[in-house]
Amino acid sequence: MSTPEPLLILTTDDLLAERWQALAPTVIRAREIEALDTWRKARHRLVVVDLGTHPAGAPPMWTEPAWRHNAAGLAILAASSRPEDDEGLAVLNAGASGYCHSHAPLDTLRQALEVIDSGELWVGRALLSRLLRLVDTRLPRAGLADWAAPLTEREREVAHHAAVGESNLAIADALGITERTVKAHLKAVFEKLQVADRLQLALRVHGVR
Template structure:
């Protein structure tokens, strides 16, 4: 699996590249800014680009804009965006109308190599990866807007893991319950949110994000 790493901080860029290489990924190249990243993706056509959300020259949202351009020009290349802080608006903008092959993680998550590599692989396969802290904030805002939640605590846990892009099997393993139980919780969640259930995990994530965005 070929990966490009883009970050203006040389220590983080090289450190992340080394971690991913040791985890079995092939590093196809590194970039320090928006233009360099796009040029490298055009030349190498990697499976995934891991991108810092803030890069030169303005250090605001160059990484986010680069991610959108990569997805538009090279839909076969997944993009995993890293951010220092939670920015819900960035997450919602990044996922847009199609969360396939897109991920948004906090930089703190880089320290958890298992979590990071799982997110890279999920995005490379066309899945989604949304940071748990972003999901928690989204759910908290939604609950505050709606008043007392009608979902049980377990259903909220399942919804959060769904929003992260995890499969039924992954949710079952994370919560230590049977996959059939996960399916029942998902059915209950969709029923309470009035969202039609769908077998496609990408559509599930999109439905959840659309609901949270309202």
């Protein structure tokens, strides 16, 4: 059930550290942000960070420059003992892969770790459903179909995958077709959108000019 990946626990709270020991077969405990950098250099990626124990008066650790720098490339599950929605949004936007309650059931935490270890994001249902409600009322409903207008359904799919950086082979696997077919679709996409390559396509799709 648990991931075989080693886990770094970043907290100054001894009780939390003890509780989280059960989260993975190999668990390392640290107290300083710098440990993130060491962790990444050791070619690990899985981290649980306790947001609750920053010294009174000091700014939240994830707003410090060292945070974003050290967080790059890691899969970080941020845990707070007072899960305020805004804090969750802030820390996710600061590069964390997940946000949950410090005292959530261990099974839930394990699941969250598995999810972020596989490259996805984890947001608990409370914050997530609030997000959904928020966005539903403020969506511009606008030009998603703009760049996609002249494209066929299949071309749209391929273009979308290519625009987020996937290789032709990855796209082929994702869509259950051959790499050659992906090329054929992309060729059509490039021509219809008047772009030279996938990078220009990505810029177009993401609204950069």
